[in-house]
Amino acid sequence: MSITAPDAPGRLGVPLDPAQAGRYISDLQAWIDARRSELDQIDQVVMASPDRDQLTGDVALCLTLWKSVSDRHDLLAATWDSGRVGPVERERLSSLIWGRLETGDPKASALAVSLPEASRLCDAMVAQLRTRVSFDVNAHQYAGRMHDLRAQMSRLQDQVALEPPALRAEPAAKLADLQQRVDAMTDRMAQGGDIGGLIGPVEIEAATFERDLIVGGVQRRRARGLIDQTREKLDDLIEREEAMRKLVKRCLATVSPSPKYAVPDVDVLGPMPNTPDRVKEFSERLDKVSRAMQVVQEAYTEALHEHDLLTARAEQLRDRARTLGLTENRDVAGVSAICHDVLSRRPCPMPLARHLVATYEAALEWALTQQRTPTREGEPT
Template sequence: MSAVAQGLPDPGTVAPTAPGRLGVPVQAAEAQTYLNALREWVAQRRADLGEVDRAVLKLSPAEQVAITNDLTVALTFWKAVSDRLTLLETTFDGGRVGPVEAERLSTLIHGRLDSNTTEHLSLPSSGSLAVSLPEACRLLDSLTRTLQARASLAPGAAEATQRITLVRAGLERTRDQVPLVPDGPQRDEAAEKLARLDRRMADLLERARRGADVGGIIGPLEIDVAVLERDLIVAAAERASAARSRVRTQQQVEELDARAAAIRALERACLEAITPAPHLAIPNVRALGPVPQAAAELTAYRARLERVSRALDLAHETYAAGLAERDEVVGLVGAVGAMAASASLDPDAEGDIAELRRRLDEILAARPMPILRARALAAAFSSYVDTATRPQPGAGRPATRTPATRPVRPRP
């Protein structure tokens, strides 16, 4: 007797169980079994969604609008799962799996599907969503059942027992998700919804035992169970994403705090080195307070961190430019002085250059250095040395001799 005839869920309609867990290498035999099952499941899911798509075209325009959004989301998940399957098969490479490939298979199975830009999942109600491959498969199962029910294509529609079994399986998966919700109003709300679904399920079973026709009430129950399961999976994925975001934000706070301390040291060095020195406020990263937990507050906190980062960049560039200007003036004076020392100059020029260099050395030795005077005197020093060492027009040419006049002989 077939599984459907016995009222059991068809194995081809449920995603295969993923082997291992994140960080545990997947052995070749486990990977081959999983990939074979996943390949068949992906093909079946695409066929199911294709049937839904064709059925939607027969619905009224209002019904099409209501179902098309969920169908688009389901197809997005299917594409992400299919793309990850391709990467898994490429890594598996027909069974040539070494230690590196085994770890890579584990990461591809249990890592996030949106870890690269080609696999970005989104839901209209919640924006970007980061889920693992098993979570995406479960979510796609739930979405597909919902779409099939709404399009009157639920698998085994003629067999109420099979549909009831699938709904009860969805309820159990949902029950496993509720304890994962943090204590508070959200968990209470999810538990209350699950309790209502349990009561509806109990009422449906009682009606079925009495021989009543339950076909009309299975569909709405299937949809509500699938929606609650989907919402809990989405919420769990968002909490995991928020936790990772908080960790990254805390790391950014530590990095910015270290940068701020270094820039304050740079500020002190600049104030001691030149006058007038720039004066910019260096923000205190710790004044922003601890990293918040709520997603909305975390987003605003990261925006403030970005403004702090830009302020630190500006302060760094400004104080570094002040020190660089001092070094430029000192380097110019040294180079021009070396050029003057190697040139042959007349005594007057040597005296002027020595006096300019003496005044420059006094200014350069001052702490803080008056940068405007130093720059002006360095420019004058450079210009004077350039003029004094430049060959003068006509210098070094031999004197022009006037040819001697021959005596004029008298004619005979």
């Protein structure tokens, strides 16, 4: 059974409840991890598929959407700061969730989707890919696939309800047809019947339908005009800038040396113009700022990630020394103490930390070698 994106709390412009924000960030991290694992598996199947050329583009778009969600999660986590949020941070969290999401793919960027829309769109496309390549992590467990379908029907009902009244009849009829087929399969399973030849086409149609509804909603928003889109992009960049400054501050306090990138200042662009030609030019400048912010975010996130990896490696070595009974060994104990001290410093001197973790590993291996080597008679122990 494939994981689905968590429901996003709140709405744009309304400060988030701290407890809801914390749960959403945690659930979104679980979705990011599971979705990446599933995409990696699907990618392997696609590479071996005779339809690889037709499927590669969809896989790439799924990965782009996943990366955009993952990057936005990092900004959410930095703003959340383990729950230390005030009114300003709560509003910023709302904007980061419901504002325009940046992607590195022109196709995805053109959609101007929000974080919840990007994650749901990724879900829909992955579901379609799984069926097209006849791949499912629980391919023989139809009950799990039916569970996913029923959950998708619920999402589709919500999505159809968002359609304009004048355009709602056709998608409502499509939804009713899909729901009828899902109900029929449910009854068939309850009676012990086989649904192997029925479930695949319904999964594809439901995934395509959900994707089309999401894209259609986004395209209608785009029709509101370039000025509204650019204003939304500007507001999102302002929120990203604040979250980025918090990330940079945490990095500078944690590791040394830190990356030398400066956070782009959105205010330098000046106020937003109101004529179409100037708005288009302003929007292009915002895109450049967005790309620069992405470079900054990746650099500082990577620096913090390296510190986390070194800390985790030192803990693993300490556990191994304890298991092998080498914690009292003079060399191991000495290097362990220095390593712990350096990694605990703020900011942590990273070049020294790298060498110390490597030295810790070498000291442990040396002590283990000496422990296994019998002492010759007459030599000191």
